Amino acid sequence: MANTTKSFISDGATSKEDQASLLTTLVKYTIVPSIPLVAIAIVSANLNLWVGNDTHHFYFELFAVVFAAIVAIYGLLRAYQTKDRFSLLIGLAYLTSAVIDALHASLSYNAANETLFLGYFIPQTWFAGRTFISSVMVIAILKYAVPPPVKTTLASSSSMPLADKEDVVLHEEKPDHYGYATNVVPSQQSSSVARRGGLLDKPLVSLSIIILTIVIATFLTVVSFFTVLPSIVINFPIHRPYELPPLILFSLALFFFYKKRVYRINDVFYKGILASLMLDVYSQIIMSYSANPFDTAHNVSHILKDASYFTNIISLALSSIQYNKIVKQNEQLIRASYERLKAADKIKDDFINIAAHELRTPLQPIISYSDLALNGVTDKEEALKVIDRQAKRLQKLSSDILDVSRIESGNLSYVIEKVRINEVIQEAANSQRLGLQDVEMQTRFATAPNMTIEADRGRIMQVLTNIISNAAKFTKQGFIRIETRSFAELNRLDIIISDTGPGIPAEILPNLFGKFVTKSTGTENYYGTGLGLFISKAIVSAHNGRISAHNGEAGGAVFEISLPITQDEKMKNRIAEL
Template sequence: VSDADHFYLEIFAVILSTIVAFYCITRAYTLNEKFSLFVGIGFSTIAVIDLLHAVFSYLYVGNNQFLSYFIPQTWFAGRTFLGAMLVIAVAKYASKVEKQDKQQIEGEERHNDNINIPQAEHREEKLHGSLLLSLTVLAFLAISVVAMSFFTIFPGIVLPYSLARPYENPSLILFSIALFLFYKKRLYDTNDAFYKGILGALIIDVFGQIVMSFSSVNFHTAHNVAHILKDSGYFIIILSLAVSSIQYNKIANQREATIRLQYNKLKEMDKMKDEFINVAAHELRTPIQPIIGLSEILRSRIRNTTSGNGTNAENQEYVDVILRNGQRLGKLVEDVLDVTKIESQSLELRKEHFDLNDLIISIIDDIVAAEADSMVYGLPARRKDKNHVKINYRPHQLLVYADKNRLAQVISNLLNNALKFTSEGYVAVTTEKKIDRNSNKNGTIAIVNICDSGSGVDPEIMPRLFTKFSSKSFSGTGLGLYICKNIIEAHGGKIWAENNKDGKGATFSFTLPIDN
């Protein structure tokens, strides 16, 4: 092999090491793996050293004195750097590769709910610091050995003995240490082909250094065989990276298929759940209606019957319990049906033009009538001062285009919630009409505010107040506000809540677009 052939062998090594570096760095970025990152950065440096070795060997081909020490010393520099890099990579960054790869490749997933995030962040920072230190050491080593290659460090660097280049032993020792650590940590057990490629390259590098140590003349058999072995080691790593990439793509496709299958199963189960709830709710509603209706008739008859022994009063109390719980169960069934419609996107709105003021007054009247025995409310032009809570509302005409029944459901729910959590004080309802500055159309909107002086909203619940089952109360399902939110949003409006600034009570508000 001539000096030109040696140049091509080294250029081929530069190309191969560059491919290894690119592949490893890409792999590190994809898998967030420090081992691949370290190896990739190391091989990028190796590519530079090999390029330097090839170019200067070719440029000074006639300068035998310079080449007599430059070629052996740059070979020594590259091999020493590669050996040191692999020792550090295997020793520091491959300690947990086996467990990680088995979980990734075999699909074994373990979830730990007790992760201490601050400690994990501390370990990550420590790992980054360790990586930076290792790279700094390698950079210093690379610069040092390359710089020394340009000077006659060892005048008689090639000896006239069978072991012509004993200074190859440090590199041989480094490769052997890396190979020992590789076996000690049982990295050959990993199912990732990349680590098997590293193992193969280490074995080849050990033999390559042994062969090179017997090279007494540049470009002769031992010298050239060592170069071919070096290129072969690089090529094996590239093949292993390609196989590893295929493995991970296959695993990713399998996991994607599994996720898709599980998603379809969950979707089907969710559909079956909705259908079951829908059927169950309809079946429950059928017997509830006569229970409520007959209880009301029975209560009316008991009230119209006089008795001096108190039996009627006791019977009326029992009937009231039946009626109250029947109504509560009926409300729950209706809520469940509404949630089913919302989640199946089958909630229909029957819009019409009406005066929002009339709707609010009628709802207040209904609440007053229903709660007259336990509470007294102050109303415009109608005041019954028997109670500790008043509903204040100043009516004014406000025409809207919306589903009247659904809006009544929202306002009734918000009013009942306000009264439920207000033991004394007031519940104030206000409405206003204004231009929506946040909208691109600058349309007119109606704003309804329901403010109370009750206990307010628990700050812990506030972020998820309008989600399902957000209530902490045993007397509520947490579905009402979720339904309200979806009804208002179906109208193109918004709903929100906030605790009052004086620390007493909360204010629930919603907006509705007004059809001019």
């Protein structure tokens, strides 16, 4: 990767949020734990402070075997459930480590009286096991620990090396098996984008390195039975120089954990990996100055190794609980989505049935009266009136269906202008007056004759016509009253439309402004297709207004519309976008 000298902090923190996350993780999982671990390392320098024996060592390793086996089982089960390769690699690594620790414990215990043998066998098998587990950690983090993407763009990262820019731009966000966002490379571009692992991106290379590591660890374990490696223990402050390679590998794993921003993965398991790496690093530091089997540094290092394994057990257990909660939440979301789809499907079917019926209703008299007029059976003028009336009904239904489609797609257009609201109300009332017989159409304006509001004239007319026509349809006697009130200090105009009809049925009222809400009264649909009020609410809401309905105290329906007198610039822009 270009610019390898760049600080991993600056490379990983491309946003304030990421910087905060990095700082929090560093303090919580690295700096704070280092304080007691440094103190333990200093105390462990006194090699005679705690001198154990072969029995203590056996139990240390026995715990290690049990803990490693548990981690292996957890990791492999997790990998099976989530198809997570990182967990698979960790599971296999700890399974191999458990085998090495078991050989280490059993053979050293059986050779308890052979001081010379133990002097080289214990350090060599420890070195083999720790080298193996540290190597696998580096590979797992480099290759399979994929963090969520950092929100950044090429424009905001001009100083970023080209390789890093490609990594940011070409990775897309995709939920992993735990429901968290992770990076994936689009298939058409994956050949040209190298992840941060370099050669490790090639599966064959990764597999070869892992196999080679297992072979080397196994070879060193077997060789330790009869061969002494050169300078396995030396008379120097660092008595066991062979502990340095695994120490470097554990430190690299820790470095790449931050470098790749793995700390951003919202999973307890990865926090456990981070904590275990800290314990492993100090375990290796302390073991490097162990001069003899069972001295203080030797014993403390074994305890830290056991603590590292146990930390992974706890994190895997908590992660499993976390995973099960997420699975249940996802199942609930899926069930809820399924129910919504079923409801939507039912609404669609209902709409098709209603629309088919409503379309067929005006078509039938149009066809019938056309035939009668052509055959001279009925008066042509009367036939034309019926055809005209039904054609207009068909036109309105078609317009409503188109408006609903535009509303749901966000494409219903509005033209904001200064509208004389009294004129619009009077025009809407007059359009319905002709069909009334024993019903009086009343208009009561408490607003100035020339008062204007900023609105779409045609759409406001559509809302008023929808509501007044419903009132006219079901009010057989009495009145339909339209009143206005203005509140200049509140920038609000209220329009109240009331009637003396049967009112709105209680079962309809809660969902009155939904789509396809209808109610049959005798042979008539209460609100036709149920689209008019849905459209009306959408139009009023787009004007930053409110519409509501209730039944009056003396009976009849009451609709209240509140509209702003003037639209602010933000609202004008929003309406313009619609």
